[in-house]
Each structure stands twice: as C-alpha cells, then as structure tokens.
Amino acid sequence: MASSKNCFLTLSIVILLVGCANAQLSPNFYATTCPTLGVIVRNTMREAINRELRIGASILRLFFHDCFVNGCDGSILLDDTATFTGEKNAFPNRNSVRGFEVIDTIKTRVEAFCNATVSCADILALAARDGTNLLGGPTWQVPLGRRDALTASQSAANANLPAPTLNLAALISSFSAQGLSARDMVALSGSHSIGFAQCSSFRTRLNNDTNINPTFAANRRGVCPASGGDTNLASLDVQTPNRFDNNYYTNLITQRGLLHSDQELFNNGSQDSLVRSYSRNIAAFRNDFAAAMVRMGNISPLTGSNGEIRRNCRNQEETNEEDTEDLNALLMSWSHRQTDSDNNESNGSPLPLSSASIDDKFISNMEEEEEMAFELLHQMKNTLPSYGLKLNAENLLLDFFREKTKSGISKKMAGSFDER
Secondary structure: OHHHHHHHHHHHHHHHHHHHHOOOOEOOOOOOOOOOHHHHHHHHHHHHHHHOOOHHHHHHHHHHHHHOOOOOOOHHHOOOEOOEOOOOOOOOOOOOOOOHHHHHHHHHHHHHHOOOOOOHHHHHHHHHHHHHHHOOOOOOOOOEOOEEOOOOOHHHHHHHOOOOOOOHHHHHHHHHOOOOOHHHHHHHHHHHHOOEEEHHHOHHHHHHOOOOOHHHHHHHHOOOOOOOOOOOEEEOOOOOOOOOOOHHHHHHHOOOOOOHHHHOOOOOOOOHHHHHHHHHOHHHHHHHHHHHHHHHHOOOOEOOOOOEOOOOOOOOOOOHHHHHHHHHHHHHHHHOOOOHHHHHHHOOOOOOHHHOOOOHHHOOOHHHHHHHHHHHHHHHHHHHHHHOOOOOHHHHHHHHHHHHOOOOOOHHHHHHHHHO
C-alpha cells in the first residue's frame, strides 16, 4: 500500500497549495513569499515623489479608477492592442490618468526579488497608500492577495467612474453601487486635497455655477479660458495642493471647490455637516479616509485561482490557458500513481480531493515520502510560475513534514531544501 500512502501525501500537499491560493486578502499575504515588497514600493514611491510631487495624487487617482471598474484588479494598467481594448482610453481616463511608468518601475524591481509572485493590483494598492502618506496623509494596513484581471472593460469605465459634473444624489448613488457609503464618498473626496484637474473638467463650473466664490472663479479663468486650453491644469486645493490635509473641506465651505462635484458636498445638502466636521477635525478626516481606502480596496478582488499574476502590468499573460491545462494534467497524473494492487482496489479512479486527509499513518516511510515530495516539488515549480501561481512550495512541504511527523523533518530533506 506504499503508493496509496504516496497518493494521500500528494493530495494533502495539493490541498495545502490550493488552500494557499484561495486565501482571502491579508496584510501579511506576502510575508514569506516576498518580504521585501513593502520596502521596494515605498522607496520607489519616494523617488517618484521627489522627482514630481504631483505623482502621489496621480497614483491615488489611478487606484480609484481601477477599483471602480469591476473591482481592484489592475485592469486599468493593461495597454490597448490590435486585438484588445482596455480602459486607458475610456472617456474619464483618456489623456488624464497617469503614473503607469511608476507602477512599471515598482513591478520590475519586485520581479527581481519575487518573480511571478506579487500582482500588479496589489502593487497599485500599496503605491496609492505610500504616495498619500509621503505627502503628509495617513497610512493604513493594505489587505493583500489580489490577482490581476485577465481582461478590462472600456464600457464599464465609461459607465462607472463618477463624472465631475455629478450632483450630490448621483455621487451618493455612484459610490453606493460600489458598496461605499455617503460618508465614505465624502472622506474619499478628500483625496482632492492633492493633485490637479484639467480645464475641461471645471470650465462649465467657472462659467455657469452660482455657488462659487467670484474671486476664486476669476483667478481660475486665467488658467481655464472659455474656449481652448482644455488640458491646462489647476490645483484642486487652492491652499496646499501638494500637502495632504483637510484644507479641501475648508475650501468647500468658502465655495472654492474646483469641480462641480466637489462643491456639491457642501451646497445645503445632506453632507454639509460632515464637511464642516472634517474641516475642523483633521484627525477624524484622516481616520475616515484610511478606513474608506481599505473598503474601496476590497471592492471585488480576484483571489485564489481567479485571474493571474502578470509579469508586465501592461500585458496579459499569453500562456494562461495552456499552462493551467498542464497543471491540471500534472495533478491528475499524481493522483493516479498507484501500484497494481491499488489499481485493482480503486479500479484506476483518482482519489477525490475532497476525501483526502493528512494523517500520520501515511508517513511511516520517510525516505520514500521525501523522494516523492521532491519529484512533485520539481514538477510544480516548473509549472506554477509560468502562469503566475508561484507558491512557496518549499515552505509548505517543510511545514507539512514538521507538523505531521513525530520525528520531524530529516536532516537529508532539510539539507536538500537548502541546496535548492
């Protein structure tokens, strides 16, 4: 019954791998598989902000525009090709969203340390947090474990991203559709404490709205004439455009909101009291903003075996379907490895994963189990990385032997793992 024992061991290891792949978001998701991730992201963001202060706001907006279109899945990072239409040229994004080169740099550096391990979606989430914090904003624990989308939707981007012309009711509805409250919406709008907007997004407000400070409007018309200059920039926060603070809310109270949608938050409506509160209490704003960012980051993430891990954030992995078939064939071949006597007992049928269990009685022959584990490990390591499901198989196997054998892992096996 030795190979039955082997089969149970193999299936147990497979279950461990699958369980890891199906884990939910956690700040510690890469603690063992990519422990340098946080340092790489923060250092790269610091370099980028030192070159251009505006880039922190750009990355924050990039994350927002990713999450509001079918969830936080890195779909906004995909380039258009001759056969694929992404989200970059959707109306709210065209010639507007930016910061892709910074994400590319982070991804390249992360790949050098942790190949095919960290998703572009998670990199974007971390970069948004660090960019905000480096400009004076709060920090927060970012739940990780997202996977990258296999596709994108320009139509969803056009439909889901809130326009700068929306009124308060439409803004609340837009955020509610993503599972976010009106309070979340007001807090997240505080991201307009940093960054700039193009003239085309606020020209109508300057010339048509009546709830606007006349001096402020006249000043902004110098940047944004009645015609032309569509891409001219003006700071969203007239006081401290490169410092994340609560002056944005003070501006709204004095009718100095740059966008129509900004001023709608304070216009004799249901959110006036919250705007006043944030303008007076920066700690409350910072706490609510951080909590709302976590909630936004949890919008429909791809986890487990869904999606992929891109090596290049701009491109879909080309071999996803073929490699998935290879892995499935590998696991099936292992589940069929039985002796002739075992075949007579089981009629050649693979053991179902749902019935497999880990039990000490299946590990009486350590030498034999080690050889099988190494063979499985080699085949999995050669297959999983090719489509982004690279898991820490070594650690899983080590933990398996440590926890499920009385004698603990043998010196031979530990030494062999070190060599690998």
